[in-house]
Amino acid sequence: MILGGGISGIQASLDLATAGYKVYLVEKSPTIGGHMAHLDKTFPTNDCSMCIESPKFLECKRHPNIEILTMTDLDSVEGKAGDFNVTLTQRTRYIIEDNCTGCTTCVEYCPVMVADPFNENLSKNKAVHIYFAQAIPLTPYVHEDCLYLKDKSCTICQGVCKSNALDFNQKPRKMRLNVGAIVLAPGYQVFDPSLRNDYGYGKFPNVVTSLEYERLLCATGPFEGEILRPSDKRHPHNIAWIHCVGSRRVTPGDNSYCSAVCCTYTQKQVILTKDHDADARATIFHNDIRSYGKGFERFYQRTADLPGVRFIRSYTSVGREIPETRNVTIKYDTFDNGVKEEEFDMVVLSVGMNPPADVKDLAAKLGIELDFQGFCKTNPTNPIETTRPGIFVSGAFQGPMDIPESVVTASGAGSLCGQLLSYRRGRLARERVYPQERDVSAEEPRIGVFVCHCGANIGRVVNVPSTVEYALTLPNVVYAQEQLFSCATNSAKEITDVVREKGLNRVIVAACTPRTHEPVFRDTLREGGLNQYFYDMANIREHCSWVHSREKEEATQKARDLIRMSVARSMLLEPLQEFDLPVNRKALVVGGGIAGMTSALSLAAQGFEVYLVEKEKDLGGMARRIHSTLGGLDVQAYLADLIQKVYRHPLIHVATDAVITDASGYVGNFITRVQSDRGLQEIRHGAVVLAVGAAEYKPTEYLYGEDDRVLTNLDLEERIAGRDEALLNSRSLAMIQCVGCRNEDRNYCSRICCGHSIKNALELKELRPEMDIHVFYRDIMTYGMAEDYYREASEKDVKFIRYEPQDCPRVEAVVEDGRSVLRITANDPVLRQALAIDADILSLAAAVVPSEGIQEISKLFKVALSPEGFFQEAHVKLRPVDFAADGVFLCGTAHYPKHIPEAVSQAYGAAGRAAVLLSQDSVTASGSVCDVHESMCIACGACASACTYGAIRLEDTRRGQKAKVIPVLCKGCGLCNSKCPTGAIFLKHYTDAEIEAQILAALAND
Amino acid sequence: MSTGIEFKPRIIGILCNWCCYGGADLCGVSRFQYPPYLRVIRVMCSGRVDLKFIFLALSNGADAVFVGGCHLNDCHYNPEGNYDALSMSKLCKKLLEHAGVDPARLRLEWVSAGEGIRFADIMNDFGNEVKLMGPLGTSEGKDGDELKRRMEEIAKLIPYIKLVKKEKLALHSHNEKDYEELYTTEEIEALFREVPSYYIDPEECQACMTCAGRCPVDAISGGKNVIHVIDQDQCIKCGTCLEVCPPRFGAVMKLIGEPAPSPVPEESRLIIRKSKKQAAGSL
Known part of the structure; x- marks a missing residue:
């Protein structure tokens, strides 16, 4: 469950x-x-x-x-x-799910309006309504304010429902x-700012929460994607965001932790606001900017670089509402000129998570x-x-x-x-179970075109009704209609119904990108009894309405062209059969750190045989240098236990000192050669988990390598663990954060260093409470529950001194009163003055950098790297441990720097995804593979030499040598097609004829 | 072209699914704007893009063609099809030049799925560039229809070109420099000078059906006892007929630098075998 x-x-x-x-x-x-x-x-x-x-x-x-x-x-x-x-x-829903068709006639006739919870109560909906257009199940529910439920005074909905779906006697x-x-x-649940009255939320209508603002931005929101302020439904042009509402505070009713997502979602809202209204001014009142996630730092920079956007680091409070304009003022500290009060059209509270x-x-x-x-x-x-x-x-x-x-x-x-x-x-x-596929080989193409509004995403720019009319004029198009959301369940049902009723044998959905939605609609076709390859998609959103949003006529013309191209292609589409490939139920895990071992153990515990390969002599990875976590975990004891479990597990085969020399094969059937302490092995496996870890940056700055009192965080950790005398006897210790990252060379935050520094500081304070500790930082990235440790460190008198990236601290070795010290000078941007701190030890929070071998591994397994040089997952949000290449998964710091518990979570995640694959008897391979028109083949061999998958062989026939395709090996790239002089070899679903038809249709005039 | 109507270029874009198409998607998701000239066709790999697609587009009204793939060494596929696209585009540009068409009308770029902004930048830049070039023929200072005719001529020779340049088209060097001067103008000129014609000598042909049966494009007519004739319009100059004609007949000839003689009239193609001749004579 x-x-x-x-x-x-x-x-x-x-x-x-x-x-x-x-x-x-x-x-x-x-x-x-x-x-x-x-x-x-x-x-x-x-x-x-x-x-x-x-x-x-x-x-x-x-x-x-x-x-x-x-x-x-x-x-x-x-x-x-x-x-x-x-x-x-x-x-009780008061609707019988099995009877309801989702037709929404009841909604139409319902006389009662209630606040719509989907739109955060910013707009009204009927007392019987579907929660949102894509809801599953796509069945309305009856709101408690329904007249019948109140006093039995209305049963209109029951009267109009043709499917007898309403049942007020439901128990x-x-x-x-x-x-x-x-x-x-x-x-x-989101933090409720009305619990505290210092933000005016609930009192001033133009103070909204970030979740409410999210609905305002959205095309399916209360005002169809127009940002209108609640008081007078006018466009706000000057908007302020206040960060950390309800978070990072110990006052009653607030949360002491950091809610981890608000910084970045605020930046997203600012970017989207500027998309809606290029002249809008945005002001963000913030504490630390926690850009600790993958791509967050660049996202922050992108936001900050937009014109009319101000980031102001200050504590704030909402002042008052101006009665005439209903604008709201914010009071904030300017450092230079004391407290300032500024007026905004609207204020968004970046509320946290409860x-x-x-x-x-x-x-x-x-x-x-x-x-x-x-x-x-x-x-x-x-x-x-x-x-x-x-x-x-x-x-x-x-x-x-x-x-x-x-x-x-x-x-x-x-x-x-x-x-x-x-x-x-x-x-x-x-x-x-799908319905039997209809044989349409004897039929003329009968094409149906469904044009999606995508809420307002397409409909706001492209004239959808006229596009539908146009589609009907195209050859072999026998049916066309518009849909609000083609991806909604009722729309999918509508498509399958129409396919049956109108006897369609080709379907085109003109909507968004096939890269995300093609599988959904192919499935819809199968439900409708058609071969899924009779589906084609015209991308009129990503490639049209979104990129030509100011040229409505041109965009409409382009949408017509794209549909015409799709129709031309559809006529030539052929039904294709997919085939099943057996799955080898063994896994290969590359990397024997915590992530790799956890993944291996989890897979083995589910009964899968695992090969674990590690490039070093011993298992353990980076964790071998880590002794404790912020949460107080004894890492070495944990690691020793983990290693023992790995070696003891009968299904795990460990190879150390391992080098992967070659990797080939495909999902379910990989062959990898490994040279290791066990000699040269050829491992056959169905899935791969890549957990190759990361490395510590070796600083070139702040006297590192020149003065042995300058350490990295990991060096310091080892000395703390070893109770190093010199360290414990020092009077003063300094730390500098963001060494080697959040800069031009490495434009990302290493995520873990702030927590790491604070952990080291707290341990030192435990051992030597009198030690002076100064931390020079830019933004403290103690997101989530780690915030409490940051507070604890402050309370234990660890001093945090902020510096600006353009004005880094300077370090020199000096002798002061006969004591040789490291002097760190920095300009405190708050106090606006230079400070000099003398320290006996300086610890650098050195960046986490991609591991040395990651490029080699990425080439071997054909997986992508991100701009930072870490592994690039298939989808940042929804496929975070998958690669675009099927059957290959990732976890641990090879994906991005992360703390041990996060690496463990991700390791289980990767194991889970791999287990889904390994649980299958077979995987389905695409039907879009190559084949050869034998009579046209002249055995020139151009195709076979292009195919490094070895999917093409020249075979002797009665009519001389002919190229032959081995379909399971063909990956469907079509490289061979462009080499073939005669057009003998053809990639199904992307044939010359199909592509040429698209070209000619694109250039035809309507 | 002084009709006063603003010139709106028509650009055919062929993008690989994994990178450039994804980049174009991200460009949309990020709402980066570019001019509405492009019409996109999705393929799985930029290496799928055939020379003939580009000629087809340009000779049927496209003002430019854009091909987008993954960055070099980032191809989703093991054979690294973007290197194939690179070699193909270099050859194509030379062929366009030969036809008198501005090679800048073909542009090949690498855009990753994460580079939405790069896609927009390229589309803005290329859109402007094509707009300045004007419709086909304008920047070339030639008649557009004439250029189209010449491109159609060249398109007919693409099978021959693919065969002759087979090695270079599959170069697969990972050094980008190797592609820069891969095809020279002299080489292209020679390519066209040396276009062969295949001709079946009616005197030697024994109407054995071998060549007709093996011709990949069914360009050889004839039947049993009917002399075989190559339809020069249909012939793709692959040379299969020459290869398979039994050596004892040696009826197929490869002619370079001269057109194939006109075929013997249909009525005189019937072969009267010696034995039959004798039989006929004895009658």
């Missing part, structure tokens, strides 16, 4: 269901989707949040092993790991489930413990384990985290469930 249907619960459900377990996805609200569905875009790529999440809703709905229970609350959990008895109560339904494991993914509302009650029912902040208490060595065996936790219930971490922990929770239940895998699983 998965409790919570947000992105984390969805991911855990999909992973486990695909791996062959029966999953109950339990959600308290009327639809799955969680908070992510409320967001407009996601940082740092500004992907449309709903657009990337909603395909997963459909996947859940269509998955034969997932049963979705919405509006359902947990009552009790009895039993033990492997055998829990769960009782649930499903609240809450009790359910009992027997499940083997439970994943908790109840998410979070534990779920009913968390105490929930914990009591589950029999789990909470931490003192109210989040789930977890195992210090495994953030996915709760205090009750068999119950796991993923997503923000662990503590504040962003979407990718929620997805990683979900896959990780999946892996841990697999460890517990692998012996029962597949027992309750069912196969997805």
Whole structure:
């Protein structure tokens, strides 16, 4: 059972269901989707949040092993790991899900307007309504303000419903489930700023929370994507954001921790605001800018570089509302001129994350413990384990985290469930059954075109109705219509219905990019009984409405052209059959650090044989140099235990001193050659986990290497652990943060160094309370719960001195009163004066840099690197441990710097994803592979020499040699096609004829 | 062209799915704006882009062609198809030059899936460049229709060109410099000078059907006892007929620098075998 249907619960459900377990996805609200569905875009790529999440809703709905229970609350959990008895109560929707078609006639006729929870109550909706357009299930629910529920005075909806779906006599339904494991993914609730009255929230209408602002930005929001302020529905041009609302404070009602996501989502909101209104002015009042995540630093710079954007580091409070304009003032400290009061059209409060509302009650029912902040208490060595065996936790219930971490922990929770239940895998699983494919070979092409508005994303720029009309004039187009969201469940159903009714044999959806949505619509075609390769997509959003947003006519013309091209291509499409490839159920894990070993153990615990290869002589990786964590974990003891477990596990084969000399093959069937202490091995495996770690930057600045009193954080850690005399006898110690990163050479934050420095400082204060410790920093990146340690360090008199990047501290060795010291001089930007600190030891927070071998590994396994030189995941938000190359997964610091618990989470995540693959008997290979028209082949060999996959062989036939394709080896790149002089070899689905038809159609006039 | 209507270039873009198409998507996601000239065709790899696509586009009204792939050494595929695209584009530019077409009308760029802004920059830049070039023929100072005709002529020879330049097209050197002067103007001129014609000597042809059966494009007509004739318009100059004609007949000839003689008229293609001749004579 998965409790919570947000992105984390969805991911855990999909992973486990695909791996062959029966999953109950339990959600308290009327639809799955969680908070992510409320967001407009996601940082740092500004992907449309709903657009990337909603395909997963459909996947859940269509998955034969997932049963979705919405509006359902947990009552009790009895039993033990492997055998829990769960009782649930499903609240009344007053709509019979099985009868409802989602036609929304009831919504149309309902006379009552209520505040719309999806739009954070900023707009109204009917008392019976569907939560949002992509909701799963796509069934309305009746709001408590319904007239019938109040005084039985209205039954209009019952009258208009043609499917007898309304049932006001519905009673809450009790359910009992027997499940083997439970994943908790109840998410979070946003901090409510009206609890404190210092921000004017609730009093001044133009003070909104960031989540409310998110809805204002969104095309499906209260004003169709127009940013209008609540008081007078006018466009605000001068907007302020206030950071850390409810976070990083110990005052009652606030949270002491940092909510980890607000800095970056604020920057996203600023960028989007500037997209809506290029002249808008944005002011961000902030504390530290916590750009600790992958791509965050660049994102921050991108925001700060926009014209009219000001970042002001200051404590602030909301002043007053100007009665005439209803503008709001903010008071802030300017350092130079005292407190200033400034007026804004609108103020957005960047609110933090709280534990779920009913968390105490929930914990009591589950029999789990909470931490003192109210989040789930977890195992210090495994953030996915709760205090009750068999119950796991993923997503923000662990503590504040962003979407990718929620997805990683979900896959990780999946892996841990697999460890517990692998012996029962597949027992309750069912196969997805599609209707019989219709043979259309004798039919003329009958094309249907569906043009998507994508809310307002397309419709605001492209004239959709006229585009539909135009499509109908094209040859062989027998049907065309518009859709608000083609990706919504009801739209998918509409498409399959139309395919049947109109006898379509080709379908075109003119909407967004095939890179994300093609699989969804191909599936829709299969549901409609058509071969999935009869589907084509015209990208009129990413390649049209979004990039020509100011040229509506031109964009409409382009949309018509793109559809015409698609129609021309569709006529030539052929049905293709995919084929199944067997999966070798062994895994290779590259890298024997904490991440690699954890992944290996988790896979082995699920019954998969694992080859673990490590380039060094010993296992352990970077952790060999780390002795403790901020949370107080004894890293060496933990590591020793982990290594022992790895060596003792019968399914894990360890090779050290290993070098990978060659890697070939494809998903499910890799062949890797490894030279190691075991000699040269040829390993055959179905999946690879790359956990090659990272390295510490070797500073060239601040006298490092010249003066042996200058250390890196890791050097210092080793000396603390070794109780080094010279260190403990020093009177004064200084630390400099951001050494070798957040600069031009390495434009990223190394994420872990602030926490690392604070841990070292706290340990030193424990050993020598009298030692003076000064930390020179730019922004302290103690995101999440680490914030409390930052506070503790301040309270223990560790002094934090900020410096600006253009004005770094200077270090020199001097002799003062006969004492040889390192003198660090810096300009304090707050006090506006130079300070000099004399220290006996200087520790540098040296950057985390990609490991030396990462480039070689990335070439061998054909995986991409990010601009920073770390591994590039398949999708920053939703496929954080997958590579674009199938069957290859990543975890640990090779992805980006991370703390040990984070690396452990990610290692379980990668193991979970790999286990999903290894649980399959076979994987399906694309039908888009090459074939040869034998009569046209002249055996010139150009194709065979182009194909390094070895997929083409020249074979003797009665008519001389002919090229022959081995389809399982063909990857569908089509390189051979462009070499072939006669056009004998052809890549199915991308044939010459298809591409040439597109070219000619593009150039034809309408 | 002084119609007073603003010239709106038509650019065909062929982008690889993994990088450049993703970059174009990200460009949209990030709302970076560029002029609406481009019409995108998605392929899996830039190495899939065939010379003939570019000629087809330019001779049918496109003002320019844009090919986008992954950065070198970042190709999603093991054979690193973007190097193939690089070699193809170098050859194509030379061929365009030979036709009298401004080679700048073909542009090849590498854009990763993370470079939305780069895609917009390139589209803005290339859009302006093509706009300045004007419709086909303008920047060349030639008649556009004439250029199209010449390109169509060259397009017919693409199979021959692919065969002759087989090695260079599959160069696969990882040193970008190796591609810079890969094809020289002299080489291209020689290529066209040396275009062969294949001709079946009616005197020698024994109408054995071997060449007709093996011709990849069915350009050889004839049947049993009917002398085989190559349709020069259909012939792609692959030389298969020459290769397979039984040596004892040696009927196929490769002619360079001269057109193939006109075929014998249809009515006189029937072969009267000696034995049959005798039989006929004895009648």
